[in-house]
Amino acid sequence: MRELRLMKGNEALAEAAIRAGCDAYFGYPITPQSEILEYLSLYATERTGMVVLQAESEIASINMVYGAAGCGKKVMTSSSSPGISLMQEGISYIACAELPCLLVNVMRGGPGLGTIQPSQSDYFQSVKGGGHGDYHLIVLAPSTVQEMVDFVPISFDLAFKWRNPVMIVADGALGQMMEKVELFEQMPRSSTVPEWATVGKPKTRERNIITSLNLEAEKMEEHNLKLQKKYKQIEEQEVRYESINCDDADIVLVAFGLVARICMKAAELARDKGLKVGVFRPITLYPYPFKQINKLAKEGKRFFVVEMNAGQMLYDVKLAVNGLSEVAFHGRMGGMIPSPEEIVEKLEKQYQEAVI
């Protein structure tokens, strides 16, 4: 039977990692996500034998993830914005070496040391690169504590299916708030060794090498082409989104993560005022639901993007709409969370003529 609990987002995610049969976690404390490391330190090793190690820095953490992931294990780390910035070199290496792993970013306001309050200002960093070179992470954006749980096993499955790092991007509010969650049952830790893993070379096979280096330009291009082919397949097969009351809507609010939930309330308030408003929530930020948004644009709907940043996903919405319709934006920064009323007010101002 599934277990119901009232849990903080960070702790729920940590509990899900234990239950998903995660083999190892390497991390470094940073607000607002330290509960993940704390929770795992308290429970994980005793319950499943999972390795939990507090590293000396995020740089060490991500490189420990590289090493353990290269052994074919289910490995993860978590951090918040400045810490994720420190990890970028390692993330680029992991993507190039095609190592499966789970990265969690509980975003806080930036730039710089910024604030410890919630933000979504790492959208570009997560989706458009972050580290050097042409690579992509698969990026999932939960909007509830329940999804902080559910997305963990999904992320590990995607990571191993595609041999690609997967990132869950939440924000400080999702990490800190408590909600009722339904927990899935404990999964066994896997004993399967992937054929590419470095676990010691038996006489029966050639040696396995985990590397992101190729000094021959022809071969490095070949590897890049292989990666791009994989990304293309991911774009075709792994797009996830949620569309709420968009069918009859004149205006579609586009938002991800926590802001999508705020937008759902805003849409309700707007409908009470007679505005036909729907919400479109990308769940995978990479691969992005370009086609689905384009379809809505072709149906003549207008778009209003809301983010906790200066307008980052906005660029992808504009790409998807491709000039077919109007795209407006409202954003808050530096740790501020928009309220539903504020969104409706901005919406009314933007689409006054539509109201009349």
Place this chain on the structure above:
Amino acid sequence: MNEKTMTEDHHYQQMIEEESICLQENLVYERPETLTDAAFHYCPGCGHGVAHRIIAEAIAELGIQEDVIGVAPVGCSVLAYNYFNIDMQEAAHGRASAVATGIKRVLPDKYVFSYQGDGDLAAIGTGETIHTCNRGENILIVFINNGIYGMTGGQMAPTTLNGMKTTTSPFGRDVSLVGAPLKITELVAQLPGVYYATRQAVNTPLNVRRAKKAIVNSFEYQKHKKGLCFVEIVSNCPSNWKMSPVEANKWLEENMLQYYPLGDIKAPH
């Protein structure tokens, strides 16, 4: 001519035929199965080739080829994984000991070693080095110290000697500006997590044998989960020192070994 002499002559003729040199039964010195047959890319006289070979020999002699995972650094030995016939990972610059930690923590019964140069281990990776040592990870760190950045073309390393000229210390290392050369092996030897810290060299046959013994011992200690083993190998860089291999080894003895004396710094009881 009696029968015996005839046989000897026949044997002698066989021996001088060029093809016979390649015959298995005539070999007196072999490549261990733990090395691939790729030719080393290292410059003539460089210590890396010898250091690789003694590690490979140690792995072969201990019979642990199936249970060992190596970690290559960034530096001249970035391609070390092309030469060792074992499972290997190539780490980011300075992070080899963190990568080795990740491997060892999920595979605690395997043998894990990192192979790192001075820039990698004692400059950009100092944090990882010290904390890996302090945690007492059951791994072997092989530290190649030639006092210079080889791969990038001869810049000043943390271990460059006082007054030594490099492309970024063209007037000689000035200790008042950049500090003294870092004796990182002495530094990590202070940490309780380090079980064995030693400084070796591969400039003479005797030193090669001693260095190999240190590697063999380190794998034995790792087997018994004694803690971290740290083997520094003082090496040369004829190309960037701008010397012939013979001159480089002489300079190593007269200068490097004066500042970096050989021997155990922390020996097991």
